[in-house]
Amino acid sequence: MIATQLPILQVILPLIMAPIALIVRSPRTVWMLTLLVTWITFCISLTLLMQVLEGGTIVYRIGGWAAPWGIEYVLDKVGAFVLVIVSAIGSIVMTYARRSVEAEIQEDRIYLFYTMFLLCLTGLLGIVITGDVFNLFVFLEISSLSSYVMISLGKDRRALTAAYRYLIMGTLGATFYIIGVGMMYMMTGTLNMADLAVLIPSIADSRTIQTAMAFLTVGVCLKLALFPLHLWLPNAYTYAPSVVTAFLAATATKVAVYVLIRIVFTLFGDVNILEGLGVQNILMALAIVAMFAASIMAIYQDNMKRLFAYSSVAQIGYIILGLSFASQVGVAAGIVHLFNHAIIKCAIFMGLGCIALRVGGVSIKNMYGLGYRMPWTMAAIVIGGLGLIGIPMTVGFVSKWYLVRAAFEQDMWIIAALIVLSSLLAIVYVWRLVEAAYLKSAPQDAAPISEAPLSMLLSLWILALASIYFGVDATTTMNIALDSADTLLNGGLQ
Amino acid sequence: MSMETTIQAALVTPLIGAVLIAFSGRWPNLRETITLVTAAILFMLVASLYPEVMAGGRPSLVIGEMLPGLRIVFTVEPLGLIFACIASFLWIINSLYSIGYMRANNEKNQTRFYVCFAIALASAMGIAFAGNMMTLFIFYEALTLCTYPLVTHAGTDKAKKGGRIYLGILLTTSIGLLFLAIVWTWLIAGTLDFTPGGILEGKASNLVIGILLALYMFGIGKAALMPFHRWLPAAMVAPTPVSALLHAVAVVKAGVFTVVKVVVYIFGFDFLSGLGSADWLLYISGFTILAASIVALRQDNLKRRLAYSTISQLSYVVLATAILAPLSIVGAALHIAVHAFGKITLFFAAGSIYTAAHKTEVSQLDGIGRRMPWTMGAFAIGALSMIGVPPTAGFISKWYILNGAFDSGQMLAVAVIVISALLNAGYFLPIVYAAFFKKENEKPGQDNHGEAPLSIVIALTVTAAMTILLFFFPGVFIDLARQLV
Numbered sequence: 001m002i003a004t005q006l007p008i009l010q011v012i013l014p015l016i017m018a019p020i021a022l023i024v025r026s027p028r029t030v031w032m033l034t035l036l037v038t039w040i041t042f043c044i045s046l047t048l049l050m051q052v053l054e055g056g057t058i059v060y061r062i063g064g065w066a067a068p069w070g071i072e073y074v075l076d077k078v079g080a081f082v083l084v085i086v087s088a089i090g091s092i093v094m095t096y097a098r099r100s101v102e103a104e105i106q107e108d109r110i111y112l113f114y115t116m117f118l119l120c121l122t123g124l125l126g127i128v129i130t131g132d133v134f135n136l137f138v139f140l141e142i143s144s145l146s147s148y149v150m151i152s153l154g155k156d157r158r159a160l161t162a163a164y165r166y167l168i169m170g171t172l173g174a175t176f177y178i179i180g181v182g183m184m185y186m187m188t189g190t191l192n193m194a195d196l197a198v199l200i201p202s203i204a205d206s207r208t209i210q211t212a213m214a215f216l217t218v219g220v221c222l223k224l225a226l227f228p229l230h231l232w233l234p235n236a237y238t239y240a241p242s243v244v245t246a247f248l249a250a251t252a253t254k255v256a257v258y259v260l261i262r263i264v265f266t267l268f269g270d271v272n273i274l275e276g277l278g279v280q281n282i283l284m285a286l287a288i289v290a291m292f293a294a295s296i297m298a299i300y301q302d303n304m305k306r307l308f309a310y311s312s313v314a315q316i317g318y319i320i321l322g323l324s325f326a327s328q329v330g331v332a333a334g335i336v337h338l339f340n341h342a343i344i345k346c347a348i349f350m351g352l353g354c355i356a357l358r359v360g361g362v363s364i365k366n367m368y369g370l371g372y373r374m375p376w377t378m379a380a381i382v383i384g385g386l387g388l389i390g391i392p393m394t395v396g397f398v399s400k401w402y403l404v405r406a407a408f409e410q411d412m413w414i415i416a417a418l419i420v421l422s423s424l425l426a427i428v429y430v431w432r433l434v435e436a437a438y439l440k441s442a443p444q445d446a447a448p449i450s451e452a453p454l455s456m457l458l459s460l461w462i463l464a465l466a467s468i469y470f471g472v473d474a475t476t477t478m479n480i481a482l483d484s485a486d487t488l489l490n491g492g493l494q
Numbered sequence: 495m496s497m498e499t500t501i502q503a504a505l506v507t508p509l510i511g512a513v514l515i516a517f518s519g520r521w522p523n524l525r526e527t528i529t530l531v532t533a534a535i536l537f538m539l540v541a542s543l544y545p546e547v548m549a550g551g552r553p554s555l556v557i558g559e560m561l562p563g564l565r566i567v568f569t570v571e572p573l574g575l576i577f578a579c580i581a582s583f584l585w586i587i588n589s590l591y592s593i594g595y596m597r598a599n600n601e602k603n604q605t606r607f608y609v610c611f612a613i614a615l616a617s618a619m620g621i622a623f624a625g626n627m628m629t630l631f632i633f634y635e636a637l638t639l640c641t642y643p644l645v646t647h648a649g650t651d652k653a654k655k656g657g658r659i660y661l662g663i664l665l666t667t668s669i670g671l672l673f674l675a676i677v678w679t680w681l682i683a684g685t686l687d688f689t690p691g692g693i694l695e696g697k698a699s700n701l702v703i704g705i706l707l708a709l710y711m712f713g714i715g716k717a718a719l720m721p722f723h724r725w726l727p728a729a730m731v732a733p734t735p736v737s738a739l740l741h742a743v744a745v746v747k748a749g750v751f752t753v754v755k756v757v758v759y760i761f762g763f764d765f766l767s768g769l770g771s772a773d774w775l776l777y778i779s780g781f782t783i784l785a786a787s788i789v790a791l792r793q794d795n796l797k798r799r800l801a802y803s804t805i806s807q808l809s810y811v812v813l814a815t816a817i818l819a820p821l822s823i824v825g826a827a828l829h830i831a832v833h834a835f836g837k838i839t840l841f842f843a844a845g846s847i848y849t850a851a852h853k854t855e856v857s858q859l860d861g862i863g864r865r866m867p868w869t870m871g872a873f874a875i876g877a878l879s880m881i882g883v884p885p886t887a888g889f890i891s892k893w894y895i896l897n898g899a900f901d902s903g904q905m906l907a908v909a910v911i912v913i914s915a916l917l918n919a920g921y922f923l924p925i926v927y928a929a930f931f932k933k934e935n936e937k938p939g940q941d942n943h944g945e946a947p948l949s950i951v952i953a954l955t956v957t958a959a960m961t962i963l964l965f966f967f968p969g970v971f972i973d974l975a976r977q978l979v
Contacts, residue, residue: 390669391639392632398561404677416677420670427665431658439646439654472566475559482562 003047007060007073010044010083011126013037018118027110031098034114038091041125045080045087052080053480059131067131068192074131078335078484082258083128085342089250090121093346096459097243100353104241105153113153117247119146124255133181133267134191136259140177140223143255144170147248151240162235169222169232176219183212184267196267204271213273216263224256226283226320227290230313237309242353245305249312250346254338257319264323265331265488275326283324288418290317295425299432304355304362307429308348311388314422315341321419322403330406331485333399336477340395340470344387347463351381354452354460367433369442377452378437380464385430387467390423394471398478497546497553501568504539504578505619507532512612519605522597529589529608536615537582540575547575548973554625564686566632569625571688572974573758573827577751578622580834581744585615587953588739591842594949595735598849606643607733611740613640618744621751627676627686627760630752631668634716637748638664644736645729652731659728664715667722672713675706679760688755692762703761704771710756711775716749717812720782723805730797734845737797742804742837747830750811754826757815758978767818775816780910782809787917794855796844799921800837803880806914807833814895817907820979822898827975828968829891835961836879836888842954843873846946856925861934863926865944868951870929872958877922879961882915887964890972 002009017037021030052058052075060073075083094117105113123143130136148170152163185191187208188199203209218229225233233253237245264273273279294313301307319341322334352362354377359366371378387394400423407416451457470477511532518525546553547570557566570578592611596604617640620633638661646657680686682702683693694703715722729741757763757772766772783806790802810833814826846869847853851862863870879888892911899907945951964971 386639389665392628392635400673401561401677404674405681408678408681416674417670420674424666424670427661427669431661435654435658438643439649439657472560473558474561478562 006044006048007058007075007129008062010041010129011122013041014118014122018115021111021115021118025111027107030111030114034118035094037118038094038121042087042091045083048075049080049084052077068190068195071135072131072192073129074193075129077480077487078261079128081335081480081484082255082338083125085254085339086124086128086251089247089342089346092459092462093243093247096350096456099453099456100243100357101241103357104155109153113150116146116149120150124251127255128258131193132191133193133196137174137178137181140174143252144174147252150244151236154239154241156239159239162239166232166236173219173222176215180212180216180219183208193262193266197269200268201270210277213268217279220256220260220263224253224260225313225316226286227293227313227317233313234306234309238303238306242349242356246346246349246353249349250342253316254342257338261323261488280324280326283320287317287321287324290314291422295422298429299425302364304352304364304367304433308345311429312345318399318403322406325406325410327406327409328482328485328489329402329409331488332481333402333406335484336402336481337399339477340399343395343463343467344384347460347467348381348384350460351377351384354456358449358452364432364436367436368440371438373442373449374451376457377460380460382434383464383467385433389426389430393468395467397471398474498555500539500542501553501555501570501623504536505616507536507539508612508616508619512609515608515612516605525605525608526593530586532612533586533589537586540578540582543570543575547572564628566629567625568623568629569688570623572977573751573754574622576827576831576971576974577747578619580831581615581618584739584743584834584838587956588735590949591953592735594947595733595845595849598947601733603647607647610640610643614740614744618748621748626688627679631672631676634748634752635668637745641740641745644740645732647733648731656728656731660725663722663725667713667715671709675709675713678706688759690759692760692765694761695765700769700771703769707761707771711753714749714752716745717753718746718749718805718808719778719812720785723786726805727798727801730801734841734848738838738841738845742841743834746804746808747834750808750830753812754815758823763818763823772816772818776813776904776907779809779812779816780906782806783813783910783914787914791917791921794857796854796856799856800840800844804837807837807880810895813907813910814898817898817902817904819898819902821901822895823979824975825891825894825898827978828894828971831971832879832887832891832964835957835964836876839872839876839954839957839961842957843869843876846950846954849950850943850946859925860928860932863929868945868955872954874926875958875961877926880922881918885962885965887961887968890965890968
């Protein structure tokens with residue numbers, strides 16, 4: 001019985017636990033409850049992925065109401081894959097969170113953090129699993145509002161302005177999205193994705209639908225921080241508590257990319273908006289500019305969290321570039337990089353969280369000599385950094401390999417060269433950190449510090465090792481990505 | 495032991511060694527014993543593959559699929575076996591040398607040094623036995639990364655700068671050019687397996703083949719083809735044993751080895767010679783040979799002079815490959831081997847001088863031959879091998895390369911080799927002359943040094959002796975190299 005209810009349980013569990021957290025309040029207990037919920041959702045999403053891989057797309061009707069009257073939850077391969085990414089990161093971040101949260105968030109607000117975290121998780125999981133564009137908007141707002149609150153919990157007062165700016169930009173994005181949804185509803189009378197995908201092609205030439213498409217795309221690109229709509233991201237990542245940065249960097253933008261995939265390949269799948277309306281060229285150009293501009297910005301940052309925040313903007317460029325090829329290999333490269341980048345960035349930000357806990361800051365000066373003072377933390381961050389560069393045997397290599405192949409397939413030699421060129425920029429910013437940590441010595445008056453606590457190191461190293469494991473044996477992730485891309489390009493949800 | 499197990503063991507042994515070394519850091523004698531034992535075991539494992547490969551066998555080991563349709567696979571073939579034999583044999587000698595050098599100079603972080611060294615050897619084995627281009631690339635990059643801590647070993651600003659150039663050039667070329675070439679090859683040919691006769695024939699237009707060849711040749715930065723050679727002099731800030739084994743043997747030979755491998759097994763040299771799109775490679779490598787020699791003439795720092803000599807000698811291999819005649823390919827494979835013995839001897843001597851006399855410049859070496867007869871005697875043998883004078887091994891490989899050049903009527907290559915021999919004489923013989931026949935300039939306060947520590951002297955004597963022995967018994971390598979064509 002329960003097996004058929006898994007899709008809804010996935011969303012309900014964290015949603016129910018959120019108010020419970022608000023009532024219980026004791027930081028320790030709340031943490032344990034949240035930890036439990038995150039691991040359960042992880043197990044559920046793994047089960048769902050297995051089911052989807054074996055039996056194809058899962059459709060779940062809420063309350064038994066058939067679409068288009070009721071709300072459907074629909075899970076296909078790409079959805080199940082992103083679901084696993086989000087819930088896996090959620091559970092690992094939670095394992096890591098306790099000590100870091102105690103250090104970085106005022107004690108009387110800790111329960112609020114966990115409440116918001118659970119809501120955010122609800123929202124993100126909901127976005128991925130729903131098959132209804134309005135329901136998606138609701139989940140988008142749940143996750144966004146809760147993440148504004150989580151960011152503002154940072155100790156630095158600038159966290160407030162960062163959260164505020166994200167609030168403005170995020171609301172703009174969500175508003176654009178809902179305007180787009182409204183227009184589609186006006187033209188088709190339905191909010192169900194599968195329904196929309198069927199109805200849109202016949203009216204695709206109408207001005208309204210095209211405007212709707214523009215609103216949807218721009219709105220989502222704001223949420224996923226595609227250059228030049230990324231301005232909210234660096235500050236938000238820099239001033240948020242470390243745990244929040246690690247979680248959001250690995251999930252929030254990824255889920256937004258998932259929404260873009262749904263819009264481009266499912267809703268407008270039969271219209272071929274990528275080539276027909278010139279969206280392809282715009283996305284490709286912006287992606288390439290992001291890869292370079294953000295990497296160059298990253299090189300000049302002295303705050304490590306900000307440095308890797310800019311690096312995230314650049315990496316999102318890779319993902320969008322992959323999608324914009326609109327070929328099986330290209331889309332697969334984009335999808336697999338969702339996973340790969342989530343692992344890498346989450347590991348790096350968790351590592352920086354360890355450093356913030358022990359050293360008290362994450363500027364480049366704080367890194368001096370850390371290679372010897374916190375060897376395990378630093379080694380894990382370096383592994384992540386190698387992944388960003390795309391060194392073989394890390395996950396970054398796999399993504400880059402398929403991206404370049406996709407470029408060559410379409411005879412876009414220059415784009416192939418640009419991909420590797422921009423990854424050379426990653427060497428520069430990663431090596432600034434390496435040189436600081438290993439070739440500079442710690443200041444004379446530096447207080448002696450110990451390694452990060454075991455719970456944090458453990459989570460950090462699970463991800464660091466995962467980034468190697470899925471780099472050495474990428475057949476699982478790559479096959480899922482290739483299959484998903486194939487389904488997406490040939491007709492979306494069903 | 496079956497052949498698969500032997501290959502596996504050869505790859506894993508240095509890694510196990512690295513772990514053991516890391517854990518025995520507190521007991522230096524134990525640590526050094528582990529290094530020596532590991533090196534010896536590795537060499538025996540590699541040597542035990544020799545009969546099988548000589549008999550025409552190509553033992554292979556599949557590790558598993560890395561990407562859908564792309565496996566990590568190792569296959570032992572003659573060229574790889576030559577490279578693996580040299581690297582593993584010289585690791586034994588070099589470890590002996592390292593012990594004397596590192597202790598006499600009171601170097602810091604010796605455990606890290608030996609650990610990185612062992613990992614570097616594991617990577618070299620991976621390169622030598624790689625069965626397809628992707629496997630090779632993985633270990634190629636690993637070799638770059640694990641030698642970085644060795645280059646920056648001193649931790650000074652100078653070391654940091656050297657490390658930046660080292661990493662910068664090697665990663666830029668490999669990621670920026672070689673990686674593109676590999677992905678492109680995979681797309682065009684549908685495979686990356688090293689196949690006798692190549693995999694690209696008839697798969698793409700001549701233009702694409704030409705571009706691919708350029709991407710490969712410049713992308714293999716470890717071969718130090720100009721203009722991507724600057725990393726090698728920069729790497730000389732490393733302790734001398736690193737310069738000796740890695741930057742005269744393992745790393746640079748991995749580069750030219752890959753060049754030969756790509757030409758023979760990816761392009762196929764019959765295909766390339768029919769195409770004529772490799773001519774430019776002849777000019778570039780010829781230019782590198784001469785230009786690097788001329789630069790070497792002007793270097794006063796002994797290790798830098800040796801580094802430029804290495805750049806020049808590496809391009810012999812590229813030149814020999816670009817001639818695309820069967821005999822010259824044999825010569826290329828031989829040169830990988832014989833240059834290793836000669837150059838490591840020269841570096842050993844340079845380190846020996848630094849350890850005993852704390853001298854690094856060529857101009858300081860007047861009369862040093864009488865204080866350090868063994869060192870300078872070995873240096874002289876190494877120098878003769880660089881020039882190619884019998885009875886040293888350098889003569890053999892040049893003989894084959896020249897024969898190949900004559901066969902295919904490449905008079906330009908012949909001219910380059912002859913002029914370069916003169917230039918080599920021009921920058922090596924004055925050192926030998928000054929060391930033995932000039933008078934030491936007596937300066938007050940000069941310490942009265944003798945030979946370097948015994949382990950150093952033993953090491954450089956062995957490699958010098960090998961350089962001569964190889965002249966009389968080159969059969970081991972020639973028989974293997976002949977299987978290539």
